[in-house]
Amino acid sequence: xxxASHFALFDLKPDFRLDxxxxxxxxxxxxxxxxxxxxxxxxxxxxxxxxxxxxxLNEAYQTLRSPSQRARYLLALQGEQMHQxxxxxxxxxxxxxxxxxxxxxxxxEGADLGGLAAFKRRLGQAQEQLNEGFAAxxxxxxxxxxxxxxxxxxxxxxxxxxxxxxxxxxxxx
Amino acid sequence: xxxxxxxxxxYENPRNVGKLDAEDPDVGTGMVGAPACxxxxxxxxxxxEQGVIEDAKFKTYGCGSAIASSSLATEWMKGKTLDxxxxxxxxxxxxxxxxxxxxxxxxxxxEDAIKAAVRDYKHKKGLA
Numbered sequence: 001x002x003x004a005s006h007f008a009l010f011d012l013k014p015d016f017r018l019d020x021x022x023x024x025x026x027x028x029x030x031x032x033x034x035x036x037x038x039x040x041x042x043x044x045x046x047x048x049x050x051x052x053x054x055x056x057l058n059e060a061y062q063t064l065r066s067p068s069q070r071a072r073y074l075l076a077l078q079g080e081q082m083h084q085x086x087x088x089x090x091x092x093x094x095x096x097x098x099x100x101x102x103x104x105x106x107x108x109e110g111a112d113l114g115g116l117a118a119f120k121r122r123l124g125q126a127q128e129q130l131n132e133g134f135a136a137x138x139x140x141x142x143x144x145x146x147x148x149x150x151x152x153x154x155x156x157x158x159x160x161x162x163x164x165x166x167x168x169x170x171x172x173x
Numbered sequence: 174x175x176x177x178x179x180x181x182x183x184y185e186n187p188r189n190v191g192k193l194d195a196e197d198p199d200v201g202t203g204m205v206g207a208p209a210c211x212x213x214x215x216x217x218x219x220x221x222e223q224g225v226i227e228d229a230k231f232k233t234y235g236c237g238s239a240i241a242s243s244s245l246a247t248e249w250m251k252g253k254t255l256d257x258x259x260x261x262x263x264x265x266x267x268x269x270x271x272x273x274x275x276x277x278x279x280x281x282x283x284e285d286a287i288k289a290a291v292r293d294y295k296h297k298k299g300l301a
Contacts, residue, residue, distance in 0.1 A: 085278045087285040088206040095204055097213045101234045152208040159211025 005077060006060035014077055016135045020065060027061040067131050068154035074138055075147060088152050097156050104160070108167055116171065120164050127157050176237050177271035183241035188248050191230040193217040201294025203286040207278060212239045216286035218250060218258070220294055226250050226258055231286075238276040242266050242283035255291050 007014045010026040034050040034057070042050070063069045072082055088094070100123075107115045134150045137143040176184070193200045195217070203216045212235030219228040229247035233240045245266055250258045263284040267277050295301035 084209045085281075086208065087282055088208055089204075089285075089289060090206070091202075091204040094206045094213050094215075097206065098204075098215055098232065098234065101213065155208040156206060156211050156213070162211075 006063050006073060009057060009060045010064075014074060016067075016070060016074055016131075016138055018064065018070065023061070023064060027057060031057050066158075067127070067134075068151065068158050071134050071138065071147075071151040071154055075144070075151060078138075078141070078144075082148055082151065088156075090149060090153070093153055093156075097160070100160060101163075104163060104167065108170075111171055113171055116164065116167060120168075123157065123160060123164060127154070127161070130154050130157065176241075179270050180237055180241040180272070183244040183270070184237040187231075187240060187244040189228075189230050189244065189251075190232060192232065193219055193228065193230050198297055199294075201290040201292070201297065203289030203291075203293060205282055205286045205289055207235070207239070207282050209278075210235065210239075212236065212279070212282060214239060214243050214282055214286050216243055216246060216283070216290050218290050218294060220255065224254050226253055226255070235282075236276070236279065238270070238272055238279040239282060241270050242272075242279045243286060245269060246283040246287055250287065255294070258287060259291055261287055 005014060010023060010030070012018070012023070012026075031054060034053045036047070036050065036054075039047045039050045063073050075082055100119075104119065106112075107119060130150055130153055134147060134154070137150070138147040140147075192215075193202075195202045197219070199219055199221070201218045201220065204214070205216075206213045212233065214231065214233045214235065216231045217229065218226045221227045229250045231243040231247050233243045246261065249261055261284065263277070263280040266272075266280040266283055270280070272280055292301060
């Protein structure tokens with residue numbers, strides 16, 4: 001169990017394309033099976049095992065439901081972990097990231113909710129595009145560099161999404 | 174997390190924030206990013222005929238340490254030759270700013286930005 005992949009915990013084959021609702025249903029069903037209430041009368045060892053399993057399920061679910069984490073996880077399963085503390089030199093993409101962040105700052109200064117909604121849609125489309133690109137190349141070992149580049153781009157867009165959410169909350173108050 | 178006074182100083186009064194014309198043949202642009210935290214850094218240099226960096230500008234979207242590291246980098250690069258600028262090490266930046274271990278990668282990012290800007294300039298001039 002300890003070495004089973006995050007996918008195997010949910011009886012899924014490692015793949016980037018994933019039915020998120022199906023995953024959520026499998027997660028809920030499995031987590032229910034190891035719920036502490038069910039082990040109230042069990043031995044200490046059984047209780048501990050149930051708790052460990054629950055933690056594993058949780059970690060696996062959190063990893064798989066996020067496209068960028070799922071992407072990195074798949075690449076790690078295929079061989080090597082991607083280095084996290086690394087410098088990305090992807091000038092055209094980074095230039096675009098900088099422009100998007102400048103744009104977001106202007107939306108913040110103008111408290112522009114409508115603009116923010118449109119920005120969020122564009123961001124979602126960009127993420128969708130990255131996901132499609134990754135889905136098409138991750139399984140091919142010869143395209144590993146391309147897959148890693150796309151996985152890293154996903155991380156930058158994650159950060160941008162987090163900032164959009166924060167701004168939404170602030171403008172909502 | 175507690176930032177050192179020097180980091181706070183650079184964060185509150187960043188030196189040389191701005192933009193140089195990336196199309197200018199005398200300007201070198203370095204664009205780098207750190208995927209784990211999503212930081213994006215642009216560092217630019219303008220080099221005169223003697224090969225001395227006469228101006229440097231930066232723009233960084235990231236944490237205080239990343240902003241301070243790039244701000245300090247531009248300060249140190251001004252007046253230096255390209256070769257001298259290339260010898261600036263992340264460890265010097267980290268030491269000057271008293272960065273904690275978890276923020277060392279911000280100084281690495283700044284060093285990589287310096288190198289990228291110099292490389293871009295040399296490439297434009299057919300020097301590399």
